Amino acid sequence: MNGEAMRDQWYPVGIAAQLTPAGRDSLLLGEAIRIACDSDGAALVTDGAGRALPVITRFGHVWTTLGQPERDLFTIPEADQPGRRLVDVGTVLVRCSPLRAVENFLDIAHFPFVHTDILGSEPHTEVQRYEVEIRDDVDEVWATKVSFYQPQAAKSAQGGINAEYMYRVPAPTCSVLYKTCPARPEEWDVITLFVQPLTETTCQVWPWMALFDEDSSMTDMIHFQQMIFVQDRSILENQIPALLPLDPGMEIPTRADMTSIAYRRWLKRHGYTYGAQLVAA
Amino acid sequence: MRLYDYILSPSCYRVRLMAALAGIKLDLRAVDFHPGAEHRGPELLALNPAGTIPILTDGDLVLTQSTAILTYIAASHAPEWLGDDSPAMRAQVGQWLAFAQRLTDSAGAARLHDMLQMPGDIVALRRSATRTLRELEAAISAVRRRGGIFLVGDRPTIADIACFPYVALAPDGGLPLDAYPSIRLWMRAIRGLPGFVEMPGIHRLHELLPEPGPQPDVIRKERA
Amino acid sequence: MNWTPAALSQDIPSGSAAPGQLGDKDIVIWRSASGRIAAWSDRCPHRGMRLSHGFVRGEFLSCIYHGWRYGDGGQCHRIPAHPELTPPDAIKVPVFAVTESDGVVWVAQKDAEPEAPPPGLAGFSPLRTLRLSARPETVAAAFGGTGLDLRGELGGCAVVVLIQPLPDDQCNLHALAANGADTATLDRVSAALEALRRQAETAEEIAA
Known part of the structure; x- marks a missing residue:
């Protein structure tokens, strides 16, 4: 298998509140798994041979691994602040590399064209310089001081704002976005993209959010995020090649793509290459 | 007219699109279809025992088939359709x-x-x-x-x-x-x-707008 | 190599883009506002997005993903994320040779442009393109001919059926009918093409 290092990672495989004793079949890194719960509602994940896999329940989702992770699943301390509403957005299957799904989540330049009049609009297309680093102490990719003009940044936003963002990649198929919170300017909304790699070219995407928003209904918040993600889906299923190219010659980045450049470099450094293409075909 | 709606449902989108093209404002009631399966909950089953959306209500009238809803909207507000x-x-x-x-x-x-x-x-x-x-x-x-x-x-x-x-x-x-x-x-x-609205998965015709602003060489000259 | 029929001109009106193929290569065929036809690799060099999903403004084709704008020769002219930047010459979409004659769009590899023009189709007008799941030889046999340029009669009308081979045992049929045929005749030809497709696909399934 491409990307052995990715076996030793935690992956989302279901919404904790929606497990059933009957369970359901799925894939993880191309291998069969089954997700169910016991009579007390506790998550049970088994591999193709019926052996129990390690389980963590966090951020409203069930996480498992096929390998031996050196570290605990990452945390999002901000999400524990009182007053946040935790939103299980649901899941969508996408025929794309799990790594392409994360890279798209890290990208802002597509907002005016793919999320038109919601997260961006012409002529406000310019991406200002921002800061990107691979934080060696925590081994995460971070992009900070990102800002972009948005006509309707969140369900709770009225009219356009210059939204501020921070992006964090704590695991190869997970990203956390901290974004201007319209209801509480001093806090960040937390919007995540958790990706379950089914195969190298198909993935199950589980967005999750922890928001300060007292006005919107839960359903409205879910629908807003589903709308955004499904707008991306038709892009993600039409990129060639389907695998994320790590060969620098294959695709042409610009300054607006610094987060993606750092993400690809970090993937390559760690051998997180399940869903990646190392040399041009 | 109230539409029990789901943003990702093409059948609900039929109704939203028709209303937009006819210039009619709908009262949208979002239904948690996924992941909540609200369309199979008691409130919506009482309206539509078939457990499907869209559902359109207008006074006492309850319609549960999207093509019938199109007929109703057109007949009542935009008969040319x-x-x-x-x-x-x-x-x-x-x-x-x-x-x-x-x-x-x-x-x-x-x-x-x-x-x-x-x-x-x-x-x-x-x-x-x-x-x-x-x-x-x-x-x-x-x-x-x-x-x-x-x-x-x-x-x-x-x-x-x-x-x-x-x-x-x-x-x-x-x-x-x-x-x-x-x-x-x-x-x-x-x-x-005119009046077309998109849904997620269907992109807008960006070609209907002009390319915005001056081109790079003009911008640089102006800023110089 | 010869020219490959890739589309009918009527299916790519000014200001639009469509997906096409040349052998196993995905291409975008698009026509500018002023009517210029072009065939390019169907891949934006930035992030690999299919350009056939993009949009045409004036003489430029833009990628739907980030709005990168390409013009004559596949050259990138504008990157909306950096409005001030003049994109380097190196940012270019690979282009294919393209020519239009008798209402058919023909394409070829740029470095292997055929010396001979595409076959003459005088006396015929484009009708429609159909995709089918059968090999070219199966289609030709069902038509009662050989090769990729089939001429004969369908639905009581003289026709030319150009076969465009595609990967995975598929092909496109670009059909033309005799000039001046009335609408009822053309409807019969169209129905006969549907019948030809059913016949070829059934033959292909039996062969498999």
Whole structure:
């Protein structure tokens, strides 16, 4: 298998509140798994041979691994602040590399064209310089001081704002976005993209959010995020090649793509290459 | 008029699109279809025992079939969308509304299977959808030979609106539209209608707007 | 190599783009506002997005993903994320040779442009393109001919059926009918093409 290092990672495989004793079949890194719960509602994940896999329940989702992770699943301390509403957005299957799904989540330049009049609009297309680093102490990719003009940044936003963002990649198929919170300017909304790699070219995407928003209904918040993600889906299923190219010659980045450049470099450094293409075909 | 709506449902989108094109504002009530399965909860089952959305309520009237809702919106607010009242055209519009159900049952079911992992024999669904899309392609090519582009008559009708969403979203179910040039031009004509609104998975016609602002060399000169 | 028929001109009106193929290569065929036809690799060099999903404004084709704008020769002219930047010459979409004659769009590899023009189709007008799941030889046999340029009669009308081979045992049929045929005749030809497709696909299934 491409990307052995990715076996030793935690992956989302279901919404904790929606497990059933009957369970359901799925894939993880191309291998069969089954997700169910016991009579007390506790998550049970088994591999193709019926052996129990390690389980963590966090951020409203069930996480498992096929390998031996050196570290605990990452945390999002901000999400524990009182007053946040935790939103299980649901899941969508996408025929794309799990790594392409994360890279798209890290990208802002597509907002005016793919999320038109919601997260961006012409002529406000310019991406200002921002800061990107691979934080060696925590081994995460971070992009900070990102800002972009948005006509309707969140369900709770009225009219356009210059939204501020921070992006964090704590695991190869997970990203956390901290974004201007319209209801509480001093806090960040937390919007995540958790990706379950089914195969190298198909993935199950589980967005999750922890928001300060007292006005919107839960359903409205879910629908807003589903709308955004499904707008991306038709892009993600039409990129060639389907695998994320790590060969620098294959695709042409610009300054607006610094987060993606750092993400690809970090993937390559760690051998997180399940869903990646190392040399041009 | 209140619409029990789900942003990702092509059947609900039929209604939103029709209302937008007719210039009517709907009172949208978002239904947590996924992941909450609210359409199978007590409140909505009381309105529609079939457990499906959209549901349109207008006073005491409750409508639960999207194509019937299109008929109602058009008849009450925008009768030009019904086509004229000649026997042939009435029947043709009715035929396309029934055809739209075949799209829902094939391409729509393939999409639910591929996106939300609903059960279904995906090979059979795609085969059935391909037959349906080929029929539509042949029909639109015949219309084009007569100088038209819309399904019935010389202007768009509820027949076009009923068929459009599941066709445009067919790629979501693993059914590329590359092989259907007449369908592509028909979709383009619908997307270009004044008042058109998109849904996730259907992009706006960005070509309808001019390229914004001056080009790079002009901007640099101005800032210098 | 010869020219490959890739589309009918009537299916790519000014200001639009469509997906096409040349052998196993995905291409975008698009026509500018002023009517210039072009065939390019169907891949934006930035992030690999299919350009056939993009949009045409004036003489430029833009990628739907980030709005990168390409003009004559595949050259990138504008990157909306950096409005001030003049994109380097190196940012270019690979282009294919393209020519239009008798209402058919023909394409070829840029470095292997055929010396001979595409076959003459005088006396015929484009009717429609159909995709089918059968090999070219199966289609030709069902038609009662050989090769990729089939001439004969369908639905009581003289026709030319150009076969465009595609990967995975598929092909496109670009059909033309005799000039001046009335609408009822053209409807019969169209129905006969559908019948030809059913016949070829059934033969292909039996062969498999």
